[in-house]
Amino acid sequence: METADTKERILEASQALVQVRGFNAFSYRDLAESVGIRTASIHYYFPRKDDLALSLVRRYHEGFRQILRQIESREVRSEGRLASYLNLFSSLSEDGLRLCLFGVFSADAASLSEEVLMEIRAFCDTNVDWVSKVLKAGQKEGAFSFSGSPLELARGIFALMEGELLVRRALRAPGPPPGIPPVVRALLSCRGDGPFAATDHIP
Amino acid sequence: METADTKERILEASQALVQVRGFNAFSYRDLAESVGIRTASIHYYFPRKDDLALSLVRRYHEGFRQILRQIESREVRSEGRLASYLNLFSSLSEDGLRLCLFGVFSADAASLSEEVLMEIRAFCDTNVDWVSKVLKAGQKEGAFSFSGSPLELARGIFALMEGELLVRRALRAPGPPPGIPPVVRALLSCRGDGPFAATDHIP
DNA sequence: GTCTATACACAGATAGAC
């Protein structure tokens, strides 16, 4: 096992811990056990817990951007792009236990450094901007029909997905959320035929 | 100062700490300092931290129900009722730092007892049922126009508000959220004239 | 009911051997 691999395994394991428990509710000990190494080894890669948080959110953000690019190259129509986007959140927590890293870090914002907060803000912007772009294009295509600012609507859709994850966890409702696509469809006055296929996953 | 008063002050202070920092990110020491007593005194009222969590969420839920009743008696039209409801969340965090207790506890769900989780589920149900009722009535009055299940839509609106609080905190956007009323208006195809007055506050 | 004092486990973090 080389260096990069251990680092990657730490990131992988800690992301799961963060998404399920929250950033303040797991320790380097938990993480070390999960990876199968000692806490000191984690400190070698991430001297402070905040370094880990920063790497986590940057990695997550980058992974998200990559998926958005994949969606764009695979889905041509705006409707398909939006459906894939929404599905990203549904597939995020098939067990209904994982939250989006954005939601967790926003909830735990008080204990995070300014650097990490800047990154989660950037993540939010990436999402809202991307959805806004899709909405605008869809409006031109005639796929969506809405009045009001695409940016406001996009922010609403992003907030809706983040909130829906909270609701699903609280209600212990696994699987694709039954309520979300209809809500968004109502928002955009589009038909949205057929079930949404779950294809993309956040790495 | 009698017993009841100290207990109440503890609840008041701890609610603020939970909403701003999260349940795992404040200690009995922080709380004691905030109230002006010693940690042992807190343990007298709430032997374990989970007891505190349970009292907090029950109190919060009850306060919420009371406000919902107040809204019903004050606002006759469904549109006014919904506007007041949405405003509840906006006024929640005028500084953009406080989350709804539901959001915090859902985010920290992994470290809470089953009893507390049942209470936050009940809180969620209270909200969704209430909004659903308003939507149905508004549809009859002709104030709202939407297709699809009122319950699904209500859950979407609740999720939207919870998610919007996360977004506002991350973006450090204080005051009434500029994006929310338009989104809900789009969702319900209603006009929603005039600014929403901030009157109710969660106790 | 509130306090002082304290127990005990665990947190994040570091030094230094291998």
Place this chain on the structure above:
DNA sequence: GTCTATCTGTGTATAGAC
């Protein structure tokens, strides 16, 4: 790079005086 060993601060929680 990974380990053992350890430091120091802080967490929840309790015993018992007042």
